Amino acid sequence: MSAPVPLLETRKLSKNFGGLRAIDNIDLSVETDETVGLIGPNGAGKTTVFNCVTGMSPPTSGDILYRGESLAGLRPDQVTARGISRTFQNIRLFREMTVIENVMVGSHCRARAGILGAVFRPKAVVKEEEELAAKALGLLRFVGLEGKADLWARQLPYGDQRRLEIARAMASDPSLLLLDEPACGMNPQETIALMELIRLIRDRGIAVLLIEHQMKMIMGISDRLVVLDHGTKIAEGTAEAVRADPAVIGAYLGKESIGA
Amino acid sequence: MTTPARSVALIRRPLSRIVLASLWFGLLSLPLMMESQAPFFGLRRPLLVSAGVAVIGVLRLAVSRRAGSGAGGVQRALGATGRAVHHLVGQIDRRLLYAVGLAAAALIPLGLNRYHIDILTQVGIYVTLALGLNIVVGLAGLLDLGYVAFYAVGAYAYGLLSTRVGLSFWEVLPLGALLAALFGVLLGIPVLRLRGDYLAIVTLGFGEMIRITLNNWDSVTRGPNGILGIARPKILGFTISTPIQYYYLILALVLLTVFVVERLNRSRIGRAWTAMRDDDVAAEAMGINLVKTKLLAFGLGATWAGSAGVFFASKMTFISPESFTFFESVIILCMVVLGGMGSVPGVILGAATLVILPEIMRQFALYRMLIFGGAMVVMMVMRPQGLVGSPRRKVALGPKDRPRPTAVS
């Protein structure tokens, strides 16, 4: 047996935008089944880490390893096919598609039907489509959107849209789910329901890397926290350890209360 | 000097927008309507057009002011009509809708004269073209202004292979479609990274490039003289020659197009296209290969233009570059937009409207195009989603997921 490798590992990950160093030498790891919180003030570089990991924005330097293999040079769709899936801070649903179709698009890379399959519709394709639909319905039930499958995605209220993004991301059967501020814009009840949902996701054996501003939520749910500020990692550890860390208190001073 | 931001603000202000629109329409009508021997330096008609547009603008402003924010009476009426059509289309089983449509399409021409049948054949050609472009623009969201190039590829494929090699209609029909698809993919590759306006400009250039090539490559295409004496299609030794025979041939092609496009639309690929149209960043993050999906759209869209082109050449027995101008691309695009992007029944309605209406308005000869343009503008302002609007795809559920009819009465 070789030494266990983390599910995801970034090594000295850096990204420049022109002269701006958005993230600087970030080392980060997520183990299988782990829920890791990524926190830090606005503009700290959290979303940039997601964009680098998912192949949406190539890193300036450093390496990203998934199950020990480099993701360098892979397109976003290839990264998703490997088993990493994400949601977006500013919701990016397919607005002119129905709710269930949004989730079915999430399964795109797990299905096979091509042009000929679409036109001639052999038994195998019919069966695949039915399975995709059934799986999508199951996921909608899982995130609490049953009964809304046939609405347009744009018709959903804000909180439901965030949950739909999670269902869509889960449709590609990821091993690692990246959630970018999923509670943003939710009311307190919705936030509590979301925390419960994230626990259930972890119970399904999916590792979660979670960006969140609502401290109470992220501290209650994460096994471990990583704190970014101005593109660098300033602290890492359990919620209690991070909360007491002077560097973290300094970074948040005058911005928002960390214990809130 | 006005900065761009300031000129935009100027256009946004409703009154100045009306003035600009009226000037613009007046200018557009100059080449069409200038008369050498008329008052006002021959500008009488363009001035009338300007005045007319200004009046319409003011009326619209008044209506929308009175009805509150945006929703004018006409707009609401149009919206309600659209919703009614939508509702109807949604209520009726699609198969029933198509069966009735097919029965009508098969029977109506029996009572018409040759001239009217020819118009219906035109409708058939444009339905095929518009359904193909609908894949590219309506489903995949890629603005293609050079679509007519693929129509030309199909027509010239048959023209040349028929007159020079002696291939038959049925041999060239799949070949022409395939060749057009190949051109579609070839055009797709360089424009993969382009979006919106840039994509529109490059595809426009591509369309013109094909037309200019056809116009100048005398040794092969005989340039502006075109190709004469293209063979008519034969079925089992029987030659198709009368308008009604051609009509039933194009009807068959339309049926095939509708069938394939509907199935593509309701497939994994169709979903990938609409996802890409709605948000390509999210689509890629959900595991969709954008390169492959875009090229499939360009290729499968061009296929139908290619087969329509083969049919067109066989019907006319004569083709020249004149039939494949930029204006054709625009008309086909209008059909897609007018009917409702992405909706197959909508696109059929759009194509039928834009072929038949101008024929009805023949007596207004000069004003025809202007009315047409004006109607498109009004349509876009009032009901941008098109007459029918985009359809809600039914998802095929397995037996155990289908909602069960409840036993309680």
Ligand SMILES: Nc1ncnc2c1ncn2[C@@H]1O[C@H](COP(=O)(O)OP(=O)(O)O)[C@@H](O)[C@H]1O
């Ligand atoms: N595409 C981009 N181009 C230029 N600068 C960017 C881009 N994306 C992010 N940035 C900058 O990088 C920094 C980090 O941004 P981001 O990762 O979005 O922060 P966070 O998600 O932690 O709020 C910010 O200063 C932001 O302005």
Ligand SMILES: [Mg+2]
């Ligand atoms: Mg962010």
